[in-house]
Amino acid sequence: MVELVPQLLRQELADLAAMGKRRDGRSQWESRHIELEVDCLYNADGSAKVTWGDTIVYAGVKFEIRQPWPDRPSEGSLMCGAELRPIAGKKYEPGPPSPESIELGRVVDRGIRESGCIDLGSLCVIPGESVYGVMVDIHVVSDSGNIFDASALAAIAALRTTIVPASKFDTGEDHPLKITKTPIMCSFTRVGGRFVMDANADEELGGDERIHITLGDDGHLHSLQKGLKGVFSPAEFAEILEVSQNQCDVLRKMVESAGGN
Amino acid sequence: MGGYGDVKLLNDDGTRLDGRKVDEMRSVEIKAGILPNADGSAWVKHGLNVAICAVYGPVEAHPRKIQRQDRAVIDVRYNMAPFSTSDRIRPGYNRRSREISKVTAEALESVVLVERFPRSKISVEIEILAAEAGTRCAGITAASVALADAGIPMRDLIVGVASGKIEDTVVLDLDKAEDNYGQADLPVGILPTTGDLAFLQMDGDLSPDEFNLCMEYNQKAAKEIHEVMIKALKEKYEEGA
């Protein structure tokens, strides 16, 4: 469903931006309150729930045993998928996966994959014969803005608590999945003409393009995505990249203190 | 029902593997109003099952052809999250979830005063986050709390509960092992005020006497769960009062 954008909202967001203010009183580079809960889903091999303002996202990890790809006989695989089902909000409709949900899953997937936080070689059971497939499913149950950051946070936090269910597959004893890095996503949305961190639902409704940045432990970029209509200048990007370094450090500490392997 | 007989499900003293008595249900926790976007919502933890439900509406029913001129339609989507079960489920609708969605919608239409909202649709989104036998019952309980939380008029709530048979013994509220290796499962949706039934399914093998005992257990459990539902609904208004 296409959401109606009230003209007054866009006008108000522009007025506030001109004064350096936001609708909910936050500053330009301020995030909403975040709560992270891990190991919260029975049956998932690793799980997390993120409550980010009024946005709520679950992530659950499952394993399967499969044949390796012919060109990588001793590597397992990782796949992140996201579902944006109608429970998440009025604008979501039932049906096959929407382009929005596929984009969300893939952007989160790239950040985790490219950070190298999982050694795919460690997921090999018998070279050339069987490997583990790790699947991270993201389930957005309440979208009040910035589901990207919430989903990426839930996914890495869930992976960090994951126990490889080897005994279930008769491939050994259950053991923690080895995660060596903590990639973190930080997203920005153009609202009232300038970028802000962690847009809420109103800001997304009355805003323009968004940029998602995933950074690794060393501050290196691992995934970027620009979504929705709009253009931005190199100078704008340089500024948000700098802001994201700080924010990713804060979130990384949160994930690391939530516990895990 | 799965296999029969060869898995031991009752201890020598007559209790069940998890220590419950035959007529004892798993613990039930409920919260109402947990999803900020929804018009009404609920979270139900029944044993290790976790169901969450959002209600949206009433809104104009689209497309036109699903509109009823004299009443609202209730559109239920029961869905199991990919990570909710022992083996991952591929996302998307399957035959099982479609059937459960259909009969759940019909159960809810029996209590909601649908005639108050002609041409409208009330969407009920049930998501199972963790499954340990009995998800459809947890889903029904969650849906009726979420509808009440949305302020939608109903002549009664519906409580989802099941009984069944293991090792030729009737037991209340089957857990995963009992469901897999037991002999019968009888999930029902009970209107707690009158004891009437709005939802009924069964599979396995039950004698009429065993059926009656199952129903007796179900009615008893429905009363207990009903108390928890009412407490959840009232909680947010009575706190700070």
Place this chain on the structure above:
Amino acid sequence: MSGAKSGAEPRLVTPGEVIETSLEMRSGVGITYENNQYISTRIGWLREHNDTLSVDPIQGSYMPRSGDLVIGFIEAVRNNLWFAEINGAFNGLLPMSLAPWKVEFGAARQHMDIGDVIIARVQEVDESHSVVLTMKGVGLRKLKNGCVESLGVQLLDKFRGENNENIRNMASKSDTRIVVGENGRIWIDGEPEGIQSVRELIQFTKHCGHHKDFMAKFQEKINKTRGEH
């Protein structure tokens, strides 16, 4: 099972609850009479007034009634009418003839386009729940400034206070103009600081409006409110 007594502490009831009463009563809002019993159909406070039993609901969506002042968003435009989203199950229909301007056929869009925000009144609601809006009347217009916030329809009376007392106080303390639509939308216009303080009062009502001591606390908060002075 529970009795409804007037004058007693208000009681919270849930759907399906049987209300015991010794007297012959009429069933009002939120009560149905089935099998010789009065049954609550909503979550809310039970009320016995004169000879009517009813439930003051604490949750529920907006049900339009004729005469309601509403704040709507234009969602579609045709040659001779507009459709406005009014936070109800159905869009309101605003015919050209009930617009505040003289509109030529086919020129509706020149006056109001998609996304515009209006204050309108519900002219009539027909049996199939179709809603006709009018913008002919004092104060009914297209809004050019300010912002719109939302609040559950059950909390509007508390927000307004007796005879709109709270609104008057809020508006003067924050130096804003406030219009409350019956459809759970509130329009605020003024300087950003003033708007922000009213917005905080709306948030407070959202979170605490159901508490028993809400009114005293709310009025205290209003009195502490300051706009740009």
